[in-house]
Amino acid sequence: MVDAEAIRSWLSLFAAEVARNRDLLTRLDAAIGDADHGANLDRGTSAAVSALAGDAALSPRTLLKTMGMTLVSSVGGASGPLYGSLFLRMAGSAGGADSLDAPAFAAALRAGLDGVVARGRAQAGDKTMYDALSPACDALDHAVAAGNDLGHALSLATAAADAGRNATIPMLARKGRASYLGERSVGHQDPGATSVALLISTAARALSGDVSQ
Amino acid sequence: MKKLINDPANVLSESLLGVDAAHPELRVDHEHKVIFRGDAPRPGKVGLVSGGGSGHEPLHGGFVGHGMLDAAACGEVFTSPVPDQITAATNGVDGGAGVLHIVKNYTGDVMNFEMAAEMAGATGGAEVVAVVTDDDVAVQDSLYTVGRRGVGVTVLVEKIAGAAAEAERSLSDVAAVARRVNAAGRSMGLALTSCTVPAAGKPTFDLPDDQIEVGIGIHGEPGRTRVPLAPAAEMARMLVDPILDDLEFSGDGVLAFVNGMGGTPLIELYLMYHEVDRLLAKAGVTVTRSLVGSYITSLDMAGCSVTLLKLDDEMLRLWDAPVRTPALRWGL
Incomplete structure (x- = not known):
């Protein structure tokens, strides 16, 4: 089961991976955007980790909400509202439960995806974070429905997110600053899809141990 | 940096x-x-x-x-x-x-x-x-x-x-x-150099000395095309032609705005303004107001943008109205 401690360790691990990949994310963004994705997301996730450390709350919902609110108020750019909406919708989906089983976690991530779509109006193939997050949700739903435990289901979701991230390389950007490049956006990996792949892989690492049926 | x-x-x-x-x-x-x-x-x-x-x-x-x-x-x-x-x-x-x-x-x-x-x-x-x-x-x-x-x-x-x-x-x-x-209003810009975001520490994109980026934005995002550096008269045409192709500017008076991207001196901006003014005259566009200077910039990027605005009587009156800010100041 995914309880508050599991959520806390997932979000800390995500923040650590964002920090470790800060330069990569910024470099990818420099190619087709404005060279700030790594710096902005790192600023937000660092602030969120501090906020979570001071948050004695014991439910997944409150932690996810603190994460979302902190990202909205500290990241800026498009990533702040998009990642913020993702976590706020996850918090809403988690409800008052003390812990989430695999179907509940999958449903929360799906709600997060819906939040991203509502805020950013992205569709499949636009070369955005959606292109990694949506296949990850599909894989997670499918694996959970097939009876896999959350750890295994998240490892399948990680593979799907990574494949979705890689698939953004040949895409022509239709959203965000990369869209201004037209054909010149082709051949570059989307930085938002790259950070989403980190989000999913850290979930697999942090949540698998905590979920043994 | x-x-x-x-x-x-x-x-x-x-x-x-x-x-x-x-x-x-x-x-x-x-x-x-x-x-x-x-x-x-x-x-x-x-x-x-x-x-x-x-x-x-x-x-x-x-x-x-x-x-x-x-x-x-x-x-x-x-x-x-x-x-x-x-x-x-x-x-x-x-x-x-x-x-x-x-x-x-x-x-x-x-x-x-x-x-x-x-x-x-x-x-x-x-x-x-x-x-x-x-x-x-x-x-x-x-x-x-x-x-x-x-x-x-x-x-x-x-x-x-x-x-x-x-x-x-x-x-x-x-x-x-x-x-x-x-x-x-319509605008078009070009860059002679990239800009350097302080947190990144190095130029956002590589632009060889003999190349310019045409169709840039204001965040160091690359433009749509990269072409060889050309005389100012030609660069002015690269900016003015797409604007005139996009909207009909003849008839009403026009405000012509030549803007520096942050790293270009005013002497070059005025030289560009002259080229832009000539092109507009040739195209039958009447310029009634102008603005020349670095007002919307992209850190230390060298380059410029051109903005044309068709002024109606009310816009003209409001443009001429007094303003007192750090960067624009007249009539007060």
């Missing part, structure tokens, strides 16, 4: 300390990184709020003052301000007549201003109307993309809508004026 900075992480907050010290007529909220008119909020006057990523100075903070903006929310370099900042700006200029948000059409700016407006609506705050600027002809507009970028015309919208607000016109009136200016 050679810059006049102490620490890349503190560029914005330390620059705002300087704004505060240099301009006693303004008030700076350092916590939210918002620059206010000293006398905001003014009862009965529509409050004008703009904002965006920093690095485009004097836009927007340099345009806060009489006859222009009431507040500017300053995001990190090239990063939209967050909703909290926009909300602080909105509440601080709400004089009871509503608040106009002037937003450049970038995904992040639009989302953060939308979230702030939703919060104002949800908490019974000021009535907020947003006008989004999108004048950059370098971007193909289509249903499937995010649309054109807001660039040079944003300065003209802030001035002209600011004059309308100063005349105590209603929120819907001021918004309508702002939208009319945006609809009647």
Whole structure:
């Protein structure tokens, strides 16, 4: 089961991976955007980790909400509202439960995806974070429905997110600053899809141990 | 990277300390990184709020003052301000007549201003109307993309809508004026060099000495095409032709605005203005007002943009109205 401690360790691990990949994310963004994705997301996730450390709350919902609110108020750019909406919708989906089983976690991530779509109006193939997050949700739903435990289901979701991230390389950007490049956006990996792949892989690492049926 | 900075992480907050010290007529909220008119909020006057990523100075903070903006929310370099900042700006200029948000059409700016407006609506705050600027002809507009970028015309919208607000016109009136200016303006820019974001420490893109980027935005995002460096007369044509192809400018008087990107000296901007003026004369476009200088910049990028605005009588009158801000000042 995914309880508050599991959520806390997932979000800390995500923040650590964002920090470790800060330069990569910024470099990818420099190619087709404005060279700030790594710096902005790192600023937000660092602030969120501090906020979570001071948050004695014991439910997944409150932690996810603190994460979302902190990202909205500290990241800026498009990533702040998009990642913020993702976590706020996850918090809403988690409800008052003390812990989430695999179907509940999958449903929360799906709600997060819906939040991203509502805020950013992205569709499949636009070369955005959606292109990694949506296949990850599909894989997670499918694996959970097939009876896999959350750890295994998240490892399948990680593979799907990574494949979705890689698939953004040949895409022509239709959203965000990369869209201004037209054909010149082709051949570059989307930085938002790259950070989403980190989000999913850290979930697999942090949540698998905590979920043994 | 050679810059006049102490620490890349503190560029914005330390620059705002300087704004505060240099301009006693303004008030700076350092916590939210918002620059206010000293006398905001003014009862009965529509409050004008703009904002965006920093690095485009004097836009927007340099345009806060009489006859222009009431507040500017300053995001990190090239990063939209967050909703909290926009909300602080909105509440601080709400004089009871509503608040106009002037937003450049970038995904992040639009989302953060939308979230702030939703919060104002949800908490019974000021009535907020947003006008989004999108004048950059370098971007193909289509249903499937995010649309054109807001660039040079944003300065003209802030001035002209600011004059309308100063005349105590209603929120819907001021918004309508702002939208009319945006609809009647077009811009195109080119870069001679990249810019260097302080936090990144090195140029955003590589541009060889003999090449220029045409169709750039204001965030160091690469342009649509890269071509060999050419004489100014030819570069002026690369900027003016796509604008004239996009909108009919003959007939009414036109405001011609040659803008520096931050790293280009005024002597070159005036040389470019001469080339632009000649091309417009040849195309039968009558220039009745001009603006030459670095007003919407991209840090230390060298290059320029051209903005043309078809002026109707009302816009002309509002353009000529008195303004007193750090970066634009006349008639007072």
